[in-house]
Amino acid sequence: MRRFISVWLPHWPTDRWRRQRNNAAPHAPLALIQRTSGGIRLTAVDALAAAEGLMPGMRLADARALVPELVNGDADPVADQEALQTLCDWCSRFTPWAATDGDDGLILDVSGVPHLFGGEAAMLQTMRQAFARLGIDARLAIADTPAAAWAWARHGRGDVLPPGSGLDQLGPLPVDALRLAEDIAGDLRRLGLTTIAALAKLPRAPLTRRFGPQPVERLDRLLGRSEEPISPRLVPAPWRARASLAEPILTRDAIDTVLRHLLEALCNLLEQHQRGARQLALHSYRVDGHVQSLRIGTSRASRSPAHLFRLFRDQLDSIDPGFGIDMMLLEAGVTEPLTGSQQAIAAAGEEDGGIAECIDRLQARLGRNAVFRLQAMESHWPERAIHAAPPFAPPLPLKPPAAPRPVALLPYPQMLDIEAGSSGWPSVIHWHRRRRHLTRMDGPERIAPEWWRDPEESPRDYYCAEDTEGRRYWLFRSRNTWFLHGLFA
Numbered sequence: 001m002r003r004f005i006s007v008w009l010p011h012w013p014t015d016r017w018r019r020q021r022n023n024a025a026p027h028a029p030l031a032l033i034q035r036t037s038g039g040i041r042l043t044a045v046d047a048l049a050a051a052e053g054l055m056p057g058m059r060l061a062d063a064r065a066l067v068p069e070l071v072n073g074d075a076d077p078v079a080d081q082e083a084l085q086t087l088c089d090w091c092s093r094f095t096p097w098a099a100t101d102g103d104d105g106l107i108l109d110v111s112g113v114p115h116l117f118g119g120e121a122a123m124l125q126t127m128r129q130a131f132a133r134l135g136i137d138a139r140l141a142i143a144d145t146p147a148a149a150w151a152w153a154r155h156g157r158g159d160v161l162p163p164g165s166g167l168d169q170l171g172p173l174p175v176d177a178l179r180l181a182e183d184i185a186g187d188l189r190r191l192g193l194t195t196i197a198a199l200a201k202l203p204r205a206p207l208t209r210r211f212g213p214q215p216v217e218r219l220d221r222l223l224g225r226s227e228e229p230i231s232p233r234l235v236p237a238p239w240r241a242r243a244s245l246a247e248p249i250l251t252r253d254a255i256d257t258v259l260r261h262l263l264e265a266l267c268n269l270l271e272q273h274q275r276g277a278r279q280l281a282l283h284s285y286r287v288d289g290h291v292q293s294l295r296i297g298t299s300r301a302s303r304s305p306a307h308l309f310r311l312f313r314d315q316l317d318s319i320d321p322g323f324g325i326d327m328m329l330l331e332a333g334v335t336e337p338l339t340g341s342q343q344a345i346a347a348a349g350e351e352d353g354g355i356a357e358c359i360d361r362l363q364a365r366l367g368r369n370a371v372f373r374l375q376a377m378e379s380h381w382p383e384r385a386i387h388a389a390p391p392f393a394p395p396l397p398l399k400p401p402a403a404p405r406p407v408a409l410l411p412y413p414q415m416l417d418i419e420a421g422s423s424g425w426p427s428v429i430h431w432h433r434r435r436r437h438l439t440r441m442d443g444p445e446r447i448a449p450e451w452w453r454d455p456e457e458s459p460r461d462y463y464c465a466e467d468t469e470g471r472r473y474w475l476f477r478s479r480n481t482w483f484l485h486g487l488f489a
Contacts, residue, residue, distance in 0.1 A: 001163055003114070004230075005124070006149035007091070007106040007131075008139040008158075009084075013044035015136045016083045017073050019289075023135055025071045032075040033060050043075040047137060077103075087136075088233050089291045092283070093327050094127060096236030105153075107146050109230055114142075120160045134289045146228045147221040151177035151196075166223060171197030178218040184211050196222070237331035239275070241265040248287050248324020255284075255316055255325070256309075262330040263305040276301025276338030282312060284319055285327040292319050296364060299371075299391050300356045301336040307357050311364045359391050380450045382409060382485065403445045404464065406474040406486030413476070413483035426465075429473070431484060436467045441475075464488065 009015065014030050029049035031042045040060040052067045064070055084100055091098040097109035110123070117123035124140050131138035141153035143161040148170060152161045155177040161169060170177070173196050175188050188211070193199050196219070199207075204216050220226040241262045249255060259282065270277060278301055282294045296311040319325075362371045375389035376398050382405070414431070421427030429436050443463035450457070460476040462485070467473070472488035 002109070002111045002144060003120070003142055003163070004144070004146045004149045005095075005108040005110050005127070005140055005142045006101065006146065006153040007108070007127070008141075008150075008153040009104045009106075009136060010139065011044070011046045011050075011137045012084065012104045013075060013077075013080050014046035014049075016080055017076075018046075019083075019135055020079075028069055028071045029054070029067050030071045030073070031060075031063060033072050034075045085233060086291070087289060090285060090289045092232075092234050092236075092291075093285045093329070094123070096234065096240070097230055097232045098234070099230050099232050101146075101150065105150070107149070107230055109232075110142065124160065133287070145221060145224045146230065147179065147218065148224075150179065151222060167197055167200055170222060171195060171200065175199055178215065178222060180214060180218060184214060187211065188215075235333075237281070237333045239266060239269060239277070239332035239335060240329065241269065242329045243327065245326050245328075248321075248326045250321045250324055252316065255319060255321070255328075256313075258328050259312060259316070259330070260305065260309060262328060263308050266330050266332060267303040267305050267308070270303045270332065270335065270338075274337060274339050275332075275335040276303050277308065277332040277335055279332070279334040280308065280312075281331045281333055283329040283331070284321075284325045285329070286322045287324045287326050288322055290322065294319070297334075297360075298356070299359045299363070301338040302356070302360075303338060307360070311360055314364060356392070380447055382447075383412060384450075403443075403462070404488075406472075406488045409486045410484065413485045416475070416482045416484050418482050426475075426482060429465075429475075429482070429484070436469075436471070436473075438465050438467055441465045444477075447476075 013032050017032060018024055018026070018030065027048075029052055030046040031049050031054060032044040033040050034043045042054065042056050042058045042060065042063055044056055045054045049063075049067065049070065054063050054067060054070070060072065081100075081103065084103070084106075088098050088100050088106055091106055091108060095108050095110045095113050099107050101107040114120040114123045117126050120142050124142060127140055128138065139153050139158045141149050141156060141158050141161060143149040143152050143165065144163060148161060148165070151170060151173055152158065155173045156170075174194060175185055175196060177196060178185075178199075180188070188194070188199065193202070199215060200219060208216055217226070221228045243258050243262055245258070249258065262282075266277070266280075277298065279295065279297045284292045284294075286292070294312060294315045296308070296315070298308075298311070302308060359371055369388075371391055372388040373391055373393075374386045375393060375395065376385055377387050377396060378398060379385045386409075416426075417430040418426040419428035419435075425441060427438055429438065441463045442465075444461035445463075447460045447462060449459060458478050460478045462474060462476040465473045465475050473484055474486035474488065476483055476485055
């Protein structure tokens with residue numbers, strides 16, 4: 001059975017403002033303000049300010065008249081949204097399926113997860129305590145659908161809604177719990193349809209004609225008659241290993257130790273399914289709500305803990321434990337089939353033995369694009385017929401050229417000055433400040449242009465030329481101009 005947790009942050013902007021300033025003025029009412037054409041107005045208030053009767057939209061002068069000790073700060077909706085996304089990433093410690101839900105909430109798919117925390121009630125309590133440690137006021141509810149969890153968190157008791165709950169529990173909630181547009185909700189209230197139960201008793205066809213499809217769609221989502229997909233910020237990987245630490249760790253040695261245990265657990269899991277890792281991500285969850293991630297890749301599938309740890313080792317110095325890391329998660333985002341046992345690394349003195357392991361370490365130090373090989377590709381022009389490919393990319397099936405190709409291709413064709421002989425063909429070329437007398441020329445080989453790239457390009461006639469010293473050149477003529485493009489052995 002699917003289960004979802006809705007996290008409502010009723011005072012998120014003010015909580016975020018205080019967290020950014022190390023819990024400034026914790027016992028004073030706080031309001032965030034914005035300067036508008038109508039004066040300075042409140043955009044958000046904390047619980048203390050709300051208890052004093054303040055609310056968003058009031059003028060700052062009126063608010064100060066009511067609460068002289070009011071502390072105010074500038075509103076920053078962009079920073080609020082960015083911090084909410086960071087908090088969503090931090091919530092992936094509870095479940096991999098976590099997404100933001102509006103400007104003041106999160107939605108988590110916890111299907112099959114609560115038993116790891118001792119049940120649904122224990123999981124909600126654990127999450128409440130975690131948010132409280134971060135200084136965030138949060139109200140949580142768990143239900144069968146995202147819409148029911150949202151409604152129960154904001155308009156219900158904010159706890160566990162039993163599986164299979166329907167209108168008997170959700171019916172008494174106000175129509176605002178359906179998350180309707182404000183104009184539709186206002187019209188329903190004016191007609192006396194103030195609860196979900198009253199709305200659900202109406203025939204669907206007249207309801208749709210009068211208010212549009214939204215009320216019926218929201219009811220179906222609330223009761224699980226239609227799906228409400230969740231798009232997680234961090235796409236969960238199928239292969240994962242996690243370590244929940246009893247005490248936060250602060251040292252590099254402790255981080256290394258935990259990572260080694262995670263790699264062993266993940267590699268054992270991959271071995272059971274005959275898989276090898278190609279891309280891995282390590283997520284470190286700090287007690288202050290920050291998440292730090294490191295990523296590595298391998299040129300070939302691997303499940304060697306020692307080799308994978310070496311790839312992570314140089315990046316671990318970038319992890320800032322802050323006040324401590326209390327959970328670490330290792331994911332294999334991309335895997336490939338890998339049958340048989342991992343081949344042991346060679347003997348002493350060759351701890352980095354194997355070309356694949358060597359390439360992985362070079363890429364980890366220099367970057368993924370710093371190590372590559374040149375691979376042939378389909379193109380008429382020779383300078384476009386090769387490109388940079390991953391070190392172990394399979395070769396492309398290509399037709400062999402119609403004529404021999406030089407062993408060295410110049411970066412770009414170089415224009416030549418020539419002296420024509422009695423036959424009209426070049427007898428001397430000027431290259432690198434020297435006159436080179438040609439004794440023979442074989443050709444031509446006509447190569448047509450790629451008209452879909454540049455319709456102004458002209459065909460090229462290629463020749464293999466040899467001079468009196470035995471040097472061989474790859475020349476071509478285009479629009480009565482001669483160019484040098486390569487050198488033969």
